[in-house]
Amino acid sequence: MKKIFNIDKATEGKARAGVITTDHGEIQTPIFMPVGTVASVKTVHQRELREDIKAQIILGNTYHLYLRPGMEVMEAAGGLHQFMNWQKPILTDSGGFQVFSLADSRKITEEGAKFKSHIDGSYHFISPEISMEIQRKIGADILMAFDECTPYPCEYHQAKKSMEMTHRWLKRCMDWCEENPPIYGHQQYLFPIVQGSTYSDLRKISAEVISEADCAGNAIGGLSVGEPEEEMYRITDEVTDILPKEKPRYLMGVGTPWNILESIGLGIDMMDCVMPTRNARNGMLFTWDGVINIRNEKWKKDFSPLDESGTAFVDFEYSKAYLRHLFVAKEYLGKQIASIHNLAFYLDLVTQARKHILAGDFYEWKNTVVPRLRQRR
Numbered sequence: 345m346k347k348i349f350n351i352d353k354a355t356e357g358k359a360r361a362g363v364i365t366t367d368h369g370e371i372q373t374p375i376f377m378p379v380g381t382v383a384s385v386k387t388v389h390q391r392e393l394r395e396d397i398k399a400q401i402i403l404g405n406t407y408h409l410y411l412r413p414g415m416e417v418m419e420a421a422g423g424l425h426q427f428m429n430w431q432k433p434i435l436t437d438s439g440g441f442q443v444f445s446l447a448d449s450r451k452i453t454e455e456g457a458k459f460k461s462h463i464d465g466s467y468h469f470i471s472p473e474i475s476m477e478i479q480r481k482i483g484a485d486i487l488m489a490f491d492e493c494t495p496y497p498c499e500y501h502q503a504k505k506s507m508e509m510t511h512r513w514l515k516r517c518m519d520w521c522e523e524n525p526p527i528y529g530h531q532q533y534l535f536p537i538v539q540g541s542t543y544s545d546l547r548k549i550s551a552e553v554i555s556e557a558d559c560a561g562n563a564i565g566g567l568s569v570g571e572p573e574e575e576m577y578r579i580t581d582e583v584t585d586i587l588p589k590e591k592p593r594y595l596m597g598v599g600t601p602w603n604i605l606e607s608i609g610l611g612i613d614m615m616d617c618v619m620p621t622r623n624a625r626n627g628m629l630f631t632w633d634g635v636i637n638i639r640n641e642k643w644k645k646d647f648s649p650l651d652e653s654g655t656a657f658v659d660f661e662y663s664k665a666y667l668r669h670l671f672v673a674k675e676y677l678g679k680q681i682a683s684i685h686n687l688a689f690y691l692d693l694v695t696q697a698r699k700h701i702l703a704g705d706f707y708e709w710k711n712t713v714v715p716r717l718r719q720r721r
């Protein structure tokens with residue numbers, strides 16, 4: 345398997361700083377990936393993603409893009425990079441998680457998932473092979489294997505059955521990719537996904553099966569699905585002990601700013617979550633000094649800059665009082681300002697983490713910063 349990851353510096357712990365190389369450019373790790381589900385990171389321009397947020401890679405979604413605009417349009421455009429004019433790396437999730445959490449009704453069998461579109465109620469079917477075919481046409485640089493995200497909580501035997509099906513589906517994904525090369529001329533790397541719910545023995549088996557698949561990178565799934573934070577950390581720690589050190593590790597769907605730093609400390613290189621953008625649209629701002637609910641009355645006459653420790657233009661060009669007004673008045677501009685702020689903060693979080701890993705003081709730094717991140721302002 346082609347080597348796409350180079351570690352610049354490992355720490356005395358499990359945190360490491362590295363570079364992932366794709367045909368659409370390099371990604372400095374640890375990295376946070378803004379979620380652009382339906383070919384847009386909600387309320388944010390591609391130019392703002394590049395220049396203000398300094399995003400290096402964004403996420404797209406197989407389930408959503410398959411339903412709308414559909415693969416006919418996607419192929420005619422020459423893939424998602426061309427369609428949305430984003431020329432840096434893209435990762436697409438495989439559709440399983442979205443089918444299970446979004447579709448109005450779905451039936452899972454060994455063959456795949458039958459589901460009803462949440463958009464117009466039409467019936468569809470997705471299988472490992474169909475997910476790979478869709479992701480080929482989307483053209484993302486990193487493709488996620490079609491898996492079953494085991495629900496939480498679940499009985500041991502259910503978790504075991506679900507994990508074993510995910511392992512059989514992985515083989516079907518790999519076989520299909522072997523037979524059907526990329527169609528746009530750039531490399532596409534398949535990442536398999538570790539499952540096993542919160543059972544250590546199942547997670548060990550799954551991490552070993554995933555490592556054996558010898559793909560370019562590896563992902564940890566089935567977390568950030570309602571389990572206690574400490575369980576998420578315990579499982580992540582156990583799985584990163586088994587996944588190969590020389591390949592990128594992607595923890596799916598994580599998380600809060602403090603989850604991000606703790607996960608980096610446990611050997612994670614890549615993370616994604618809708619939290620910064622979804623919370624932004626509700627007026628929740630993440631900062632180095634904690635979380636601000638901008639709708640709160642206390643900001644009504646606070647004309648200080650949005651975030652004195654911020655890195656984006658919105659942090660200095662607008663006041664807290666102005667942003668609060670926009671939310672109260674339901675002005676679209678409010679969601680745009682808050683989304684740029686939160687995403688720029690998440691990218692600054694991982695940029696600072698990388699800096700401290702390279703400087704050799706990541707864990708001391710993390711332990712001073714995490715309590716501040718969690719507080720309510």
Ligand SMILES: N#Cc1ccc(CCNc2nc3cc4nc(N)[nH]c(=O)c4cc3[nH]2)cc1
Binds near residue numbers: 441488567569
């Ligand atoms: N605001 C907000 C907010 C909304 C949702 C979430 C949960 C995200 N968690 C999550 N995404 C996932 C995607 C996943 N994709 C796949 N293919 N497999 C997974 O096991 C998987 C697990 C996930 N866990 C977290 C925060």
